[in-house]
Amino acid sequence: MLQIKNLQAGIEDKPILKGIDLSVNAGEVHAIMGPNGSGKSTLASVLAGRDGFDVTGGKALYNGNDLLDLAPEERAREGVFLAFQYPVEIPGVNSTYFLRSAVNAVRTHRGEEELDAMNFLKAVKVKMKELGLGEDFLKRPVNAGFSGGEKKRNEILQMTMLDPRLAILDETDSGLDIDALRIVADGVNRLRRDDNAQVVITHYQRLLDYIVPDFVHVLNDGCIIKSGDKSLALELEEKGYDWLIKEAA
Amino acid sequence: MSQVDTANPAVEPVEAFTKLEQNGAALMPLRKAGLARFSESGYSTLRDEDWRFTNVKPIAELPFRPTIDPLGQGIGQDQLGNVTFGQLDADRLVFVDGHFNADLSQIGDQPSGVTVTHLVSGLAGLEREAGSLSGGDDNPFVALNDAFFTDGALIRIADNQCLTKPVHLLFVTTAGKDGEAAHIRNWIIAGANSQGTIIESHLSLGQAATVTNVVTETRIGDGANLEHVKFQDQSAKAFHLASLHSELGRDARYAFHSIALGARLSRNNLRMRLAKPGIECVLNGLYMMRGQQLADHHMIVEHAAPHCDSHEYFNGILDDQSRGVFHGRILVQPGAQKTDAKQTNKNLLLSDDATANTKPQLEIYADDVKCTHGATIGEMDDDSIFYLRTRGLDPSTARRMLLHGFAGEIVERIRHDAVREELDALVWGRLEAVHKFD
Structure with a gap:
């Protein structure tokens, strides 16, 4: 589904990603871990198409096509979803209106019929309940004045409604207490299928107790320095990152 | 201040006064005092702190033509059918170039104790009230209005009464000559525990460089709850000057919304006096400008009593070479403890040539208050x-x-x-x- 080959990217003249290789197949969950500043969020941003990052080498293929050549909205419509570390507050834009527009943009691209207001509401209310979001949520502007936990649950709600093939979750656990973490993780796990994949970016092992990965990769200084199965995450939890960084050096 | 250009006085003040006297001799002291104040001050200039960003020189240079008499061309209902709020289920008072038009107006059954009429017909006994809220203002346009206002709305809601329908005040200008100026005076008196919604809209049917100069005095009683929506959508050559003077009683709720879309230059002076405890006052505004337009909102919210809340929210969308001006002064008088005053002004510039001038100002003489302000100017x-x-x-x-x-x-x-x-x-x-x- 996703093949990243020797991907190099940076901001202005500062290299951040220095040759990433990663292969994600349908049905898999990959965790990307690493210390602060290792390039985790940059990788997420580059894959989602955020402005301001220069790709200086390598490539990223999504279902065999050049992902980096697509505009952010084209990636979204093709099934790539980024759950933001810091979801953006958009005062004045009603959550229902926003989410229905997004869902219908993706549906139209897939050749599906647009959801009318009734059917949309019916669908979204079920998902909101699963995520513990109150009904007033739909009347509020997107993320405006939301608590940290509400913002993260909103990301998962959007992800649920857009039903992506490839979901990238950028530090979705940050700022969540243990109850909220469980709700968010359950939401992600409900979406796991044989025909989709998830890339979970996190600093801490804690999230991986709930979203159990098939593969764990450690990113340091813009490169993946070690890959393994879920036991690698436990090892990191116990020993920290330093031993790996020394080993790699 | 600059002197009035009297080189081409299309209307002589003396002649105008003779006619205006027929609308009520008791108003003549107010008119004369207004004219005297204006003669002294002239139009404001950029040197006046309150007018630093808004140049009224183009108004000063227009011929002086207050529309003391109705202008010739009448308008029909067909011209008003499609205007904004024209289909709203409301009592409607229509003023054409500052003159009441009974044929176009519709006033339904309001409860006894509610008066909805035009000022000239209902003024008896109120003459001394006119100017009692706006009189202290040194705004030259208020002085001009005192001198030359022809008519306007009078809304009185007795204690414990509600407007059963909103009242729509529709002001249209038909003027075809530059400088023709409608001076309009509105009086709104909401008694204790009264309620109502008032919509005030200003539209142009003519395309000349006309002036609308409206002064509204609003007295809001204890426990009253009033919503006032002002909608200005005049032609791109028009000048619009408005001054709102409100005094609020104990536990009153007042929401004033200013939607400014039109006119070459518009200025809204908002003067709120929170005179008694427990008041909630919201001033809420949107201006959307393009071309060479300018919209200016200039407010003073005076907290004269403790335990009052005031919130100002103003958003501007500025395109082309247009300008948005915001001046928000919150004045907390000694003793106005537990004041909660919030103010925001946000400007979105859609063009490199658009400008926003924003000036929040807090003046606080009490020590137990919560006052915040914030202003932003930026792109999307x-x-x-x-x-x-x-x-x-x-x-x-x-x-x-x-x-x-x-x-x-x-x-x-x-x-x-x-x-x-x-x-x-x-x-x-x-x-x-x-x-x-x-």
């Missing part, structure tokens, strides 16, 4: 656009959504459903029609 937020794009929305839809949201923040504070919905659709349509999204 890239992070927000990116966020929307990652959800599958194309850039033009994303921009449109943000712009709509920015205007929507203000519009959604209007409580009257039909008014809010009509304005929302209008603002949406205007953004679609006028502003480029790609």
Whole structure:
């Protein structure tokens, strides 16, 4: 589904990603871990198409096509979803209106019929309940004045409604207490299928107790320095990152 | 201050006064005092602190033509059918060039104790009230209005009464000559525990460089709850000057919304006096400018009593070479403890040539108060656009959504459903029609 080959990217003249290789197949969950500043969020941003990052080498293929050549909205419509570390507050834009527009943009691209207001509401209310979001949520502007936990649950709600093939979750656990973490993780796990994949970016092992990965990769200084199965995450939890960084050096 | 250009006085003040005296001799002291004040001050200039960003020289240079008499061309109902709020279920007072038009107006059954009429007909006994709220103001346009106002609305709601329908004050100008000026005076008196919704709209049917100069005095009684929506959508050559002077009683609720879309230059002076404890006052404004337009909102919210809340929210969307001016002064008098005053002014610049001038000002003489203010001037937020794009929305839809949201923040504070919905659709349509999204 996703093949990243020797991907190099940076901001202005500062290299951040220095040759990433990663292969994600349908049905898999990959965790990307690493210390602060290792390039985790940059990788997420580059894959989602955020402005301001220069790709200086390598490539990223999504279902065999050049992902980096697509505009952010084209990636979204093709099934790539980024759950933001810091979801953006958009005062004045009603959550229902926003989410229905997004869902219908993706549906139209897939050749599906647009959801009318009734059917949309019916669908979204079920998902909101699963995520513990109150009904007033739909009347509020997107993320405006939301608590940290509400913002993260909103990301998962959007992800649920857009039903992506490839979901990238950028530090979705940050700022969540243990109850909220469980709700968010359950939401992600409900979406796991044989025909989709998830890339979970996190600093801490804690999230991986709930979203159990098939593969764990450690990113340091813009490169993946070690890959393994879920036991690698436990090892990191116990020993920290330093031993790996020394080993790699 | 500059002197009035009297080189070409199309209307002689003396002649005008002779006619205006027929509308009420008791008003003549107010008129004479107004003219004297204006003769002393002349028009304001950029040297006046309160007019630093808004140059009224183009008004001073116009021929002096107050529309003391109705202008020749009448207008018919067919010309008003499609105007904004024209279909709203409301009592409607229509004024053409500052003169009441009974044929176009519709006043239904309001409860006894409610008076909805035009000022000239209902003034008896109120003459001494006129100017009692606006009189202390040194705004030259208030002085001019004192001298030359022809008519306006009079709304009185007795204690414990409600307006059963909103009252729509529709002011249209038909003027075809530059400088023709409608001076309008409104009086709104809301008794204790009264309620109502008032919509005031200003539109142009003519295309000349006309002047609308409106002064509204509003006395809001204890426990009264009033919503006032002012909608200004005049032609791109028109000048619009408005001054609102409100005094609020104990536990009064007052929401004033200013939607400024039209005119070459518009200035709204808002003067709120929170005289008794427990008041909640909201001033809420949206200006959307393009071309060479300028919209100026200048407010003083005076907290003269403890335990009052005041909130000001003003958003501006500025395109082309247009300008937005905001001056918000919060004055907390000694003893006005537990004041909660909030003020925000946000400006979205859609063009490199657009300008916003914003000046928040807090003046606080009490020590147990909460006052905040914030102002922003900027372009559309890239992070927000990116966020929307990652959800599958194309850039033009994303921009449109943000712009709509920015205007929507203000519009959604209007409580009257039909008014809010009509304005929302209008603002949406205007953004679609006028502003480029790609």
